[in-house]
Amino acid sequence: MQLSQDVKTVNLKYFDEKTENILSELEKTKEQFWNLDRQSANFLNSLIKINNSKNVLEIGTSNGYSGIWILKALIETKGRLTTIEYWEKRQRIARSYFEALFDCDIVTPKIGSAIVVMEDLEKEIQNKKRELFDFVFIDANKKEYLDYFKLVDRILKPKGIILADNILSHYEKVLPYVNSLFENENYQSQILPLGAGMMLSYKEK
Numbered sequence: 001m002q003l004s005q006d007v008k009t010v011n012l013k014y015f016d017e018k019t020e021n022i023l024s025e026l027e028k029t030k031e032q033f034w035n036l037d038r039q040s041a042n043f044l045n046s047l048i049k050i051n052n053s054k055n056v057l058e059i060g061t062s063n064g065y066s067g068i069w070i071l072k073a074l075i076e077t078k079g080r081l082t083t084i085e086y087w088e089k090r091q092r093i094a095r096s097y098f099e100a101l102f103d104c105d106i107v108t109p110k111i112g113s114a115i116v117v118m119e120d121l122e123k124e125i126q127n128k129k130r131e132l133f134d135f136v137f138i139d140a141n142k143k144e145y146l147d148y149f150k151l152v153d154r155i156l157k158p159k160g161i162i163l164a165d166n167i168l169s170h171y172e173k174v175l176p177y178v179n180s181l182f183e184n185e186n187y188q189s190q191i192l193p194l195g196a197g198m199m200l201s202y203k204e205k
């Protein structure tokens, strides 16, 4: 028996009407804003809840589509999201959706280049102004994934999780990242054939 696409997607609508309306609206322009597909977003949301993650970093906010799914999970875990985007217009759009749906104290949108912002976050952590992250979602410039990882590794807790998107759709560009994670003995990694291909990595210690 084959599982139809309808069954796979229709039953994934389970948020309140206001959230669903905004998500449906955003899904109309998902190619323009390079958003996750609904199944990958649903997986991301579940994973945060399963792991009881409370301090999430997203690299690549775009217009906030995946951020909404992350924040929906964080309401349940009582956590917070920090999300990075260097395109001001996109960040502005994302902020407007976050403000429409969530308390502003659970989300911190950061404007700027991911590497620079993460270097600042690392300094804040060193100065005890913020805690290490327990979950990082990587979804920005595919050629920079390995550079992101070098910083993410310094600001991620032991037993933390990294989820990276576009692993199969942009395989050649992300190959240095993929190889580096598979070679790293402190990480247990797996590529999942979900949406554009996601790589799940668990930091041992």
Ligand SMILES: C[S@@+](CC[C@H](N)C(=O)[O-])C[C@H]1O[C@@H](n2cnc3c(N)ncnc32)[C@H](O)[C@@H]1O
Residues within 6 Å of the ligand: 033, 034, 035, 036, 059, 060, 061, 062, 063, 064, 065, 066, 067, 084, 085, 086, 087, 090, 112, 113, 114, 115, 139, 140, 141, 144
């Ligand atoms: C694939 S989209 C993110 C989609 C979003 N996660 C979602 O599913 O709704 C990638 C975003 O990362 C941003 N970006 C790319 N390189 C970046 C960098 N070096 N620093 C910050 N943002 C970056 C792009 O402007 C783009 O909006």
